[in-house]
Amino acid sequence: MDVPVRLRIVHVVRAPIGGIFRHVRDLATAQSAAGHAVGLVCDSRTGGAFEADAIAALAPTLALGAARLPMRRDVSPADLPALSRLMRHIGELSPDVVHCHGAKGGVYGRLVAARLGRKRPVACLYAPHGGSLHYEAGSLEGRFYFGIERGLERITDALVHVSAYEAEIYRRKIGRPRCRAVVIPNGLRDDEFEPVIPRADARDLLFLGMYRDLKGTDVFLEAIALLETRYGRRATAHLFGQAEDEGRRRYQALAENLGIAERVTFHDPARTRSAFAQGRLVVVPSRAESMPYIVLETIAAGVPIVATRVGGIPEIFGPSAGELVPPGDADALAAALAGVLADPVRAQIAAAARFDYVRPRFHIDVMRRRIEDLYHDILAAKTSARAA
16 A cells, blocks of 8 residues: 555644644645645634634635544543544544644544554654643653653654754653654744834834743743833833733733833734734743744744743754843843844844844745655555555
């Protein structure tokens, strides 16, 4: 039996929010445009109207549809009926490839693929996207989840890391992979490399991301307060984001306590390029990342950016990585923001240099081709092994 040129691909991800969903959506769309039959399965209870609209817009472009089924984030007895529903649904789609994303999607998807693979060749890939790798190696939770990750390697055909940093963290915390492991960075579409011009009423600063300490929302607000007390600049800001664990009310309260509430506005998620027009400088103050789309998108749009030295961000900045600031350090962040805001011409020159570095290296077509080559390699090996 030959490996089909046009594949049936199912992507499994729990949370249809943030960068992980952006990755899945873009990859699924590109694969569908390339002629593959693609499907998506994600949680039915995570996200709001913005995410629901995005999934509704995506579904008609996918030959295998977009299904939303209940998936809990934490380990729970509810995982068993959830796994049963996923097994039934994905089995009916008869996939050649099950591509799992994130920790919980990785558990569900790999178990389903292993079961389906008993009857015919099914390629099973897992992309951590940070996920369980955010836990500390010595913590009780970390040891628990890393043990699960280690065990699931036995039914995984390939790990797909979005950055060299993530691959190294995986080796350090979980161990040298016992399955194939590759690094394939995120990529952007051609239209995302068009410049975005700030509106006349654009604010000084812009934050786009989940409202979580992991994303540095608290550090960002503290840096805004320091801009006034140390540098005499009463900076204004828009924040666009989704709160999954911690509601935005905690950060609104922090803004009140810092005396900056009248200069910062919290919003629900918005389309990235529309949001870009509402600020002059994007700030990514994360404490941890893998290969964040927001950094790629900002650079591609020609918008100045200040970001932290975490995860795969130095890989995106390349020769400009020395500009990055340490995570969790409001003083350093405030100093970097003050410098950029004080010299907008220099900020635009630096933005142009970052654009020139990113465009040829982080493109959706490169990402899609490398992932599809990996699918075919795995399926060819499995098909040959069955024929032997």
